Amino acid sequence: MNQDFPNDETGELLRLMREQGDDLSVPRDIDFFLIFDLKDQAIAFANQADLGPEFRVETARYEKTDKWQACLTVHMAPVYAELVMLEKQVARLGRDFGGQSDGWGCAAAA
Numbered sequence: 001m002n003q004d005f006p007n008d009e010t011g012e013l014l015r016l017m018r019e020q021g022d023d024l025s026v027p028r029d030i031d032f033f034l035i036f037d038l039k040d041q042a043i044a045f046a047n048q049a050d051l052g053p054e055f056r057v058e059t060a061r062y063e064k065t066d067k068w069q070a071c072l073t074v075h076m077a078p079v080y081a082e083l084v085m086l087e088k089q090v091a092r093l094g095r096d097f098g099g100q101s102d103g104w105g106c107a108a109a110a
Contacts, residue, residue: 005080006080009103010080010083010084010087010104011080014078014080014083017078017108020108021108022108022109023109024077024078024079024109025077026077026109027075027076027077028075028076028077028078028106028107028108028109029073029074029075029106029107030073030074030075030076030078030083030104030105030106031071031072031073031104031105031106032071032072032073032074032086032087032090032101032103032104033069033070033071033072033101033102033103033104033105034069034070034072034090034091034094034099034100034101034102035062035067035068035069035099035100035102036067036068036069036070036094036097036098036099037067037068037098038068038098039059039061039068041068041097041098041099042059042068042069042070042097042099043059044097045057045059045070045093045094045096045097045099046058046059046070048097049093049094049096049097050093051072051090051093054074054075055072055073055074056072056073056074057070057071057072057073058070058071058073059071069102070094070099072090074086078106083104086104087101087103087104
């Protein structure tokens, strides 16, 4: 598959994954991250945001800070257009609860 990706953060990550031999057609768990100032905001987001049944949501303290993170996991192939759309949707929902987007990530296909 010799598709090129747009020149942005998501495109760059997908290009790197492909160069490292990842088969981007294989579905896997993809995590979308949001950062919140308060634990209550992260929990409210996890409990109230309308994400759909395909998402799992977990909250935890964010890496040695007093902030909190929500991690939304969905099982899908890393398709550029879908990743960009979901990242925007997650960011918009997160803002409703005082959060900000912190990107996405996933493991290589096994």
